[in-house]
Amino acid sequence: MYKYIKGILEEINIDYIVVECSGIGYKINTSQNTICDIKKGEEVKVYTKLVVREDDMSIYGFKTKEELKMYELLNSVSKIGPKVALGILSFAEPKKLGAYILSEDVSALSKAPGVGKKTAERLVLELKDKIDKNNVEFEPTLLTNINKVPLKTEEAVQALVALGYSLAESKEAVNKCKKNCFETEELIKKCLAYLMK
Structure with a gap:
């Protein structure tokens, strides 16, 4: 429904921000990566995803299209909901997450909040073929096949x-x-x- 929201950043909280656009304050759930990259009082452009549930409508948004794309991929994995996907994105940047998934680093993925060994294995299994190999950032310890x-x-x-x-x-x-x-x-x-x- 919303491709992006552009407006003045009115509030920054632990896991969400409030962006005022045309007199409306949008509460946007977001990651620590995005929160660390924006400043209160400035104009921001946040790429968004509307999540509709039986009892709730929430907006999730990110500073970059890459982060939004990774959020959508994480959220597509079975048993990973919007909040857990957000926690994983707060744990590591999209390029690092992509590297962890491609190199099947279950140990690193298990350190993300709300992710145990089985969930990490599911992440690797379901997303390995969907990660853009040209848009990942390997750490020296991850330079493995x-x-x-x-x-x-x-x-x-x-x-x-x-x-x-x-x-x-x-x-x-x-x-x-x-x-x-x-x-x-x-x-x-x-x-x-x-x-x-």
């Missing part, structure tokens, strides 16, 4: 050496190209393209 197969950087170096490149050249290429690579074969191809420049 999807499906929990480690990215074998040493194998890539050995393969490049076998193709006639020096050890130093091979290591440099692997270090430059390993970011966002999930498979050893993919890494080798990127390294070859890098070395042929």
Whole structure:
């Protein structure tokens, strides 16, 4: 119903904000990420989702389209309601959440409020194929292959050496190209393209 609401930020609370637009104050449930990125008294544009239930109508909104999209994905998972989805988004930014899901990091996801091990596993199972692989931010500890197969950087170096490149050249290429690579074969191809420049 509402694509976004643009107006003056009148109130900031723990888990919601109030935005005044054309004399109406909209109570918008939101994440800590959004709350930390806006200031009271300023004009804000909040991308929104109206959630209608039998006994309640609530607006959920976020500073970026990416955060709204991640909220909708989280909310689509069975047994994860709007409040839990909001708690997960307050726990980590969308790019980090995407990385946790892609790398099947159940341990990290379990630390989000309202999420236990089984819920974290369900998140991975239901969302792994829906996450945009080009819009995630991996931490160094998460640079592993999807499906929990480690990215074998040493194998890539050995393969490049076998193709006639020096050890130093091979290591440099692997270090430059390993970011966002999930498979050893993919890494080798990127390294070859890098070395042929």
